[in-house]
Amino acid sequence: MDSDQDRHLGGGKADILIVDDRPDQLLVYQTILGDIGQTLFTASSGEEALKQVLDRDFAAILLDVNMPGLNGLETASLIRGRSRSAHIPIIFITADYGDELHTAQAYSLGAVDYIASPVVPEILRAKIKVFVDLYLLAQQAKRQAEEHLALAEERAARAAAEQASRRLSFLAQASVALAGSLDFDAITRELSRLCVPLLADACGLTLVQARDGAGTDVAPVAGDPRRTRSTARLVTDVPEGWLRLAMNRVLTSGIVEVIDGL
Structure with missing residues (x-):
């Protein structure tokens, strides 16, 4: 992300989850993505990845397909099945890139991209940066919407308070008018006069x-x-x-x- 875009997005950071059962590969991906300025989290199994997804909102998940136990495809299916994490982009990494069956299954589970292993560092960084930018833009839009809503609520509350103040002022002055005269015509004229401009x-x-x-x-x-x-x-x-x-x-x-x- 360049400096101009960084300022545009408020300089925010995104969390990225890397899932692979091999420690050496986790280290490789961390090294490749270490200079994009985001926060990296790792998981060595599908089960561990699911736990981390429950704890935070990730901008993207880099997921190895071929893992023992809960493999990448099964992990992705469970991630997609949870409302909290269903929206997170998943990028699969596999050595079986030419396996059309695996590829079709991955996309059917909501994969947004598929990268062959060993990865090309520049390609991996470029793909992750795209999803980071999209995530930060979405977060910025959410903050702006919340700020606009808070401002609208503040204005509505202020208007309601001002209206209540006008009504209380009218009631106070009306009480004085009612107590100050027994002339019905004079009282009605005074009550009508007090309505303007306090209430109408x-x-x-x-x-x-x-x-x-x-x-x-x-x-x-x-x-x-x-x-x-x-x-x-x-x-x-x-x-x-x-x-x-x-x-x-x-x-x-x-x-x-x-x-x-x-």
């Missing part, structure tokens, strides 16, 4: 007769003069009787309705 851009108060449901509009209050035109447009552009229907829904359901887009 405009306010209209409708008194509903409990007996027949008839309503009387009182104490209309306009908000910011700069928004008077859009407020008027909202009222005049809606279908006839729409506001009355909305009021009836509120009275029936007891649920607040918000008219947005002013």
Whole structure:
């Protein structure tokens, strides 16, 4: 990975698992991959590889096919069968590169590549670097998505807190208005006035007769003069009787309705 791309990917490191039952081959692969700047882990059997896969998320697995006990193909099948590790790219290494049956079986188990042994160092490094870059890009995208989600949640929480603060301020001032006068008209005017701009851009108060449901509009209050035109447009552009229907829904359901887009 060159320095420009390294900076682009945030300078992160990836874990690579090398699986081979021969210590000398493990040493060879570690030597070849030692200068790509990533963290190398080794396993000398399929069973050990499965344990390591449970502990961490690898960018790629370099897996020898011909191992005693649990061979490479069986190990790959078990890795693919676990949801935690099913996505990890597996590169098989085998001396039987020309064996079409083995090759077909390897790809059917999810192998992304197949390398003949003895390996060519430059080819092995190039292939591993591709999967490391893809892994780091995916991790970067995941971090950015998490940051965007956290930012959106923070903004939503801030907006909710501000709305709650406005409502509390309205309730506090409304309590003062209710306690400060016995004049019904004065109280309704003051309550309507307090709604603007604490809770809305405009306010209209409708008194509903409990007996027949008839309503009387009182104490209309306009908000910011700069928004008077859009407020008027909202009222005049809606279908006839729409506001009355909305009021009836509120009275029936007891649920607040918000008219947005002013």
